[in-house]
Structures are given as C-alpha cells and as structure tokens.
Amino acid sequence: MPGLHALHNKLSKDGFSVLGVTKYFDRGSLPGENGDMKARLSKTTSVKDMDEKAFGEHLKTFHERVQPSYPFVVASREELDAYKVPGYPSLFVVNKAGVIVYVQVGGGREAVLEAVIQRQLKAK
Incomplete structure (x- = not known):
C-alpha cells in the first residue's frame, strides 16, 4: 500500500x-493508532468473525488509520x-x-x- x-x-x-x-472478509488486521502495519511497535490488532456490516466498519477504521490518498470500495x-x-x-x-x-x-x-x-x- x-x-x-x-x-x-x-x-x-x-x-x-x-x-x-476489496471483497468482504470475515477477518482482517487493524494497524495501531499510528497507521503503520509493519513497525514492530505498531500493535497491529487481528479482527475475526466479522459480518458484512462489521467488515464495513473495519474497513472505515483501517482507512482512517492508514490514511491512503485514494478511496476503497467493497x-x-x-x-x-x-x-x-x-x-x-x-x-x-x-x-x-x-x-x-x-x-x-x-x-x-x-x-x-x-x-x-x-x-x-x-x-x-
């Protein structure tokens, strides 16, 4: 990314x-508050057992933390x-x-x- x-x-x-x-996934990862997925201290959180609504919220949070310069859609x-x-x-x-x-x-x-x-x- x-x-x-x-x-x-x-x-x-x-x-x-x-x-x-992206497509709907029932699991994923959220970066730490700093948005860094790779740093050892980024405290990435695994998320499991999401329904489609929860996945949408997960994607929104992911986008807010990573802050890419482009949009995401499902x-x-x-x-x-x-x-x-x-x-x-x-x-x-x-x-x-x-x-x-x-x-x-x-x-x-x-x-x-x-x-x-x-x-x-x-x-x-």
Whole structure:
C-alpha cells in the first residue's frame, strides 16, 4: 500500500488515479493508532468473525488509520468474477479506453508498475 500511495501522489496530477477494491472478509488486521502495519511497535490488532456490516466498519477504521490518498470500495462477487481476480492482493492497470493493460498479483514491483502507468499516461 505505501507504494500505491506514493504512486498516486506522484502521478495524480497527470491523470492517474488509484481505487482500492476489496471483497468482504470475515477477518482482517487493524494497524495501531499510528497507521503503520509493519513497525514492530505498531500493535497491529487481528479482527475475526466479522459480518458484512462489521467488515464495513473495519474497513472505515483501517482507512482512517492508514490514511491512503485514494478511496476503497467493497466489490460484489459478480464484479470480482467479471475481472477474473486471480488472488489477493491483485492490481489492475486500466487504460483510458477502459482496457486492462497490466495485472499483478502480490505487492511490490513499484518500478515495473510505474513504467506501465507512465507508458499509459503518454499513450494517445
């Protein structure tokens, strides 16, 4: 997520935007009050046995603590199936015409992702 946050901040002025999409999960993790999920002292809290309403509240709290520069939405099973989501996390780059031009499963690889996005931003 920090990589997406940085890319969004760097490229949003050029027309690039990020939309975080998730599905309903009955469990998750909340970062500590400082929003850091990786620091040893961040006191990440595991959350279990959530219904859909509780998951919505969990996602809201997660967003407030992490404070990414982009919004999150919860997709339906039908929406996820339409994109053939291969695993989590998945990342899709969609061009200006609405065509998926890049799919990445897992995090990292920000340099590759930025190159793909830059190429799409320059495309006519």
